[in-house]
Amino acid sequence: MTPEIAPQPASSRRDFLKSAGCLTIAFVLGSGPNLLAGASRAADELPEILAKNPRINAWLEVLADGRVRVLTGKTEIGQGIRTAVAQLAAEELNLPMERVEVVLAETGRTPDERYTSGSASIESSGMSIRYAAAAARQQLLGLAAQQLRVKASLLRLTDGVIHTTDGKHRLTFTQLLKGKHLQGEVKLPVQLKARSEYRHVGKPVLRDDIERMVRAETVYVQDLRFQGMVHARVLRPASYGGQLAKLDTAAMQHQIPGLLKTVIDGSFVGFIAKKEYQAKQAQDYGIQHAQWTNGPNLPAKQPxxxxxxxxxxxxxxxxxxxxxxxxxxxxxxxxxxxxxxxxxxxxxxLMHGSVGPSCAVALVDSEESLHIWTHSQGVYPLRATLAALLKIPPERIHVKAVPGSGCYGHNGADDVAADAALLARAYPGRHVRLQWSRDDEHAWEPYxxxxxxxxxxxxxxxxxxxxxxxxxxxxxxxxxxxxxxxxxxxxxxxxxxxxxxxxxxxxxxxxxxxxxxxxxxxxxxxxxxxxxxxxxxxxxxxxxxxxxxxxxxxxxxxxxxxxxxxxxxxxxxxxxxxxxxxxxxxxxxxxxxxxxxxxxxxxxxxxxxxxxxxxxxxxxxxxxxxxxxxxxxxxxxxxxxxxxxxxxxxxxxxxxxxxxxxxxxxxxxxxxxxxxxxxxxxxxxxxxxxxxxxxxxxxxxxxxxxxxxxxxxxxxxxxxxxxxxxxxxxxxxxxxxxxxxxxxxxxxxxx
Missing domain, CATH: 3.30.365.10 (Aldehyde oxidase/xanthine dehydrogenase, molybdopterin binding domain)
Incomplete structure (x- = not known):
């Protein structure tokens, strides 16, 4: 698996959309006629996250081939958010599920929805996407009514095509929008589809990612591989609060083949090697030979x-x-x-007990921008944290969410991303994959x-x-x-x-x-x-x-x-x-x-x-x-x-x-x-x-x-x-x- 590097944050959104070949809709909704026969529900309040970010192009892109791309700031942590939001968008736009693509959390690409936590994905992101899709349907039918000079009530949107009820006239999204971008924001009222007409919502839809997991296909951040990638491990203190006293890096460099670099900053120690096993050998050597001072004793004797x-x-x-x-x-x-x-x-x-220990991939490119692939629950908060840690502008950091093997809350995902970022800064130009060991995960994750x-x-x-x-x-x-x-x-x-x-x-x-x-x-x-x-x-x-x-x-x-x-x-x-x-x-x-x-x-x-x-x-x-x-x-x-x-x-x-x-x-x-x-x-x-x-x-x-x-x-x-x-x-x-x-x-x- 050799994923392409996502567009850098410095790229403009308009440039990215041009390269993606999609038609993005954004508009102001007024109080117009009922644009879908049978619709009977009007949203009386926008979801909080949508009210804060009401631009439709933050949530939805209508593609020229009749598909829809949904953008959610939530990450997939096993809750099935990708499937659920696709159902919501497909429902309001009368599309089959296979014609809805979902893009998960990525800075500069998806809305900033903070963290995926608190069982709030459907309540916040899902409902925002529902209303954005309903608003898109209203606007598309309104535009088609103007072009075809027919009443909106005589139009239907089906499978990416708008057609009259008698079947005599039809418009594809390409014909309708003609490559133009419509500007504006979603505003009330938004007419929602009648529940009696639901085809997707409320129906069981199997998650296609589960079969991929069972087949051990490439699903997780732990599976990512890039051409020319190097591998890394970190060395932790021997005790809570311990500090590094001594590590003979010269002897270590001589004994570990493939060791490319040892990074020491205070008591932070990391090893970069050509192969993963070589990085693990370096970590094992450090465990055996590094000398540490002890931190304060833990109160283990008291119940x-x-x-x-x-x-x-x-x-x-x-x-x-x-x-x-x-x-x-x-x-x-x-x-x-x-x-x-x-x-x-x-x-x-209690531990999170993630089956896959925490992992991240980091790259500092030729323009000194940092790219992170992570299973963090919040790509935007992580970007802000790394910017403060590394003392660089957030705009120079691009963070993309990739599912991790086990999450259940704030485990070691943010920590391992920071570890990888520090080592990538010390070894620019190559993807640095940092994998925690089981011992790292159990001993150092936040419980x-x-x-x-x-x-x-x-x-x-x-x-x-x-x-x-x-x-x-x-x-x-x-x-x-x-x-x-x-x-x-x-x-x-x-x-x-x-x-x-x-x-x-x-x-x-x-x-x-x-x-x-x-x-x-x-x-x-x-x-x-x-x-x-x-x-x-x-x-x-x-x-x-x-x-x-x-x-x-x-x-x-x-x-x-x-x-x-x-x-x-x-x-x-x-x-x-x-x-x-x-x-x-x-x-x-x-x-x-x-x-x-x-x-x-x-x-x-x-x-x-x-x-x-x-x-x-x-x-x-x-x-x-x-x-x-x-x-x-x-x-x-x-x-x-x-x-x-x-x-x-x-x-x-x-x-x-x-x-x-x-x-x-x-x-x-x-x-x-x-x-x-x-x-x-x-x-x-x-x-x-x-x-x-x-x-x-x-x-x-x-x-x-x-x-x-x-x-x-x-x-x-x-x-x-x-x-x-x-x-x-x-x-x-x-x-x-x-x-x-x-x-x-x-x-x-x-x-």
């Missing part, structure tokens, strides 16, 4: 849950509802029929934060929750660079390092989903931001995974305290009918399932961020304490993501989320000693193997008249709670500290 509550904290009262003044279970007398409950839950540090959740509640005589208090201790859940080089590993190691400053406020990601959706009159939530010992950033779901695990485990414990069925207990505390619907649907899904000895069912529910997709999960597990096994047998999920664009894609996301969350819940935990992370290989950081993956069944509650909601992270928290609740039903033992491993059940028995 992590205990440590979190003793660290200096910044506190925010995020929720304060009703009257909590009398809520003190230790001092306030309760009526004989009332009850209170207190429980503490813990989530450890999902450890969290401690203390929940306290009170029930009245009827078993209703009257008071609810939640205290959360957590590190931040995002240190994405966003233009700040101090968030990059390499920047911290340079001779003139950029060091991150401690956060001064509590991020809302810490208490994401920490407020229950249930109708509880008196509530209080205090979020305590602490700076933990390990490097952390965004991992799928952010704080929602730990918070929903705690909240929904606690709901089961409260249901037991109230002597109520867990399903009915939740339904009694919900007023949102859509929330009730997903819970009821899961109960219907398992009505014919039977439990054998040692098996149990468990339920978990959440609306992601309390504003995105609703998801309920039921887990069926088998616990065999004498054999030391906990096995997830089957997971069922009901999900309501509003209008479903691609049912197949929504199921993919939900199934994958449940399986990943099961691995987090039952197996995964980052461990460290006083010097460094010790979970540096799959043997010391085990994840689910194929034979451990449970059966998964997903039911979609489609609501075509509702707003499309983000769904990519909806299943994580509910799955964890469902598993914990199922383990309790199977063996009567409550595990509140993740991961739920068999030895913890034994410890409960012994205690």
């Amino acid at each position: 992590l849950p205990e440590l979190l509550t003793t660290l200096p904290a910044i506190t925010r009262r995020a929720v304060n509802k009703g009257d909590m003044s009398s809520f003190d279970t230790a001092k306030t007398a309760l009526s004989p029929a009332a009850a209170s409950l207190s429980a503490r839950y813990f989530k450890p540090y 999902g934060s450890a969290m401690l959740m203390q929940l306290d509640a009170r029930l009245d005589a009827e078993g209703r929750i009257t008071h609810w208090q939640n205290n959360i201790w957590s590190d931040t859940h995002s240190t994405r660079p966003g233009g700040k080089p101090e968030s990059l590993l390499a920047a911290r190691l340079l001779a003139q390092p950029a060091l991150p400053a401690p956060a001064t406020e509590v991020s809302s990601a810490i208490y994401r989903n920490g407020e229950p959706l249930y109708a509880i009159p008196n509530q209080r939530l205090d979020a305590h931001y602490v700076q933990g010992p390990l490097r952390v950033s965004a991992l799928r779901g952010l704080g929602a995974f730990g918070n929903v695990f705690a909240l929904e485990s606690f709901m089961d414990e409260l249901a037991l305290q109230a002597k109520q069925d867990p399903w009915e207990f939740r339904l009694r505390h919900l007023t949102d009918e859509r929330a009730k619907a997903v819970i009821r649907r899961t109960r219907e899904m398992i009505k014919n399932e039977k439990l054998a000895p040692g098996e149990g069912f468990g339920l978990g529910f959440a609306q992601y961020k309390n504003q995105a997709a609703y998801c309920a999960v039921v887990a069926k597990v088998h616990v065999a304490e004498e054999m030391g096994t906990i096995r997830a047998l089957h997971l069922w999920a009901a999900i309501d993501a509003g209008e479903t664009i691609n049912p197949d894609g929504l199921k993919n996301q939900t199934e994958g989320g449940m399986i990943q969350a099961s691995s987090w819940t039952l197996k995964e935990e980052v461990l460290f000693n006083e010097q460094h992370v010790t979970s540096r290989q799959w043997e010391t950081y085990p994840i689910f193997r194929f034979d451990e993956v449970p059966a998964v069944t997903v039911a979609i509650i489609d609501r075509p008249n509702e707003k499309a909601l983000g769904a990519g992270e909806a299943a994580q928290g509910p799955t964890s709670a469902a598993l914990a609740n199922a383990v309790f039903q199977a063996c009567g033992k409550r595990i509140r500290s993740l991961p739920i491993r068999p030895e913890k059940l034994v410890q409960i028995k012994e205690s």
Whole structure:
């Protein structure tokens, strides 16, 4: 595979479009007649990202051959964005799917949509493309009506051709636009296609990239190869905070054939070689012979849950509802029929666990412009960060997104891109491919934060929750660079390092989903931001995974305290009918399932961020304490993501989320000693193997008249709670500290 270098940022957009042979439309929409028979919906508000960037040519290009090129600033990280946005554009323009081309995030080419995160791809980029395509259809039909001198209501747009209803007149895009560029912006009203006429949206469309993955074809950034490319590796300190003391590069150059250059800047060390194996040999030599000073010791001797509550904290009262003044279970007398409950839950540090270690390709060309191929979730923020790191104008940096083998949040993608950029600057004129090793990835990626959740509640005589208090201790859940080089590993190691400053406020990601959706009159939530010992950033779901695990485990414990069925207990505390619907649907899904000895069912529910997709999960597990096994047998999920664009894609996301969350819940935990992370290989950081993956069944509650909601992270928290609740039903033992491993059940028995 020898990809061409994309147009340099210095090139004008007009020049690029001329070379691409396309006709770009941009225009002002006024309040005109209904330009498509049967259309019945008018957009009453533009998506926020479209309102900020309303030029149609930022989102859509109509090509001379009747195809359409869609431009999205989102990257493909497994969520199927390429397929979904193609469906939306094809629908509004009455095109077959194969005539829609999708260009993913690339600086100077696609809109700046910041990061692909927060399950927001469809809500932001997808809806922007829908409205841009609808606007394009309106304008094309209006132009054709003028040229043919017929009423717009007598025209149809089908398969890239505009024709009259009697078939006597037709215009191709080439005939209609005649090579001209129409200028302007998308403005309301935008007439959307009637749902009754949908051909693509709401229908399952298979992702063609999945077959390519299965066949091990060239899909990922790790697969990129360029003519004349050289290979690189980096050498990291022996401990957190370590500094380079000595490395004999002369002896190394003599012993490693093919070693082209060793780059040392402070404690940043990189090796460039002709072949990948030679670069790996250089890295291995450095590991064996480099001398480092040690950084400060990590607090490995103190249990992590205990440590979190003793660290200096910044506190925010995020929720304060009703009257909590009398809520003190230790001092306030309760009526004989009332009850209170207190429980503490813990989530450890988690890895992204990407199957393919982070990789990037960088090139400094003859004009001293930097080109980066990366699996970063944000090409524009990465460009700004590299500009600050390298002290060059952003216009001289071109960043192109290429899917990576595994993502799930802010892993090492931005770090490896910075590593590659620094080495490409030291070795200009050649593509430099920098591949992290498994040890690099496991030891240095930014992890999902450890969290401690203390929940306290009170029930009245009827078993209703009257008071609810939640205290959360957590590190931040995002240190994405966003233009700040101090968030990059390499920047911290340079001779003139950029060091991150401690956060001064509590991020809302810490208490994401920490407020229950249930109708509880008196509530209080205090979020305590602490700076933990390990490097952390965004991992799928952010704080929602730990918070929903705690909240929904606690709901089961409260249901037991109230002597109520867990399903009915939740339904009694919900007023949102859509929330009730997903819970009821899961109960219907398992009505014919039977439990054998040692098996149990468990339920978990959440609306992601309390504003995105609703998801309920039921887990069926088998616990065999004498054999030391906990096995997830089957997971069922009901999900309501509003209008479903691609049912197949929504199921993919939900199934994958449940399986990943099961691995987090039952197996995964980052461990460290006083010097460094010790979970540096799959043997010391085990994840689910194929034979451990449970059966998964997903039911979609489609609501075509509702707003499309983000769904990519909806299943994580509910799955964890469902598993914990199922383990309790199977063996009567409550595990509140993740991961739920068999030895913890034994410890409960012994205690």
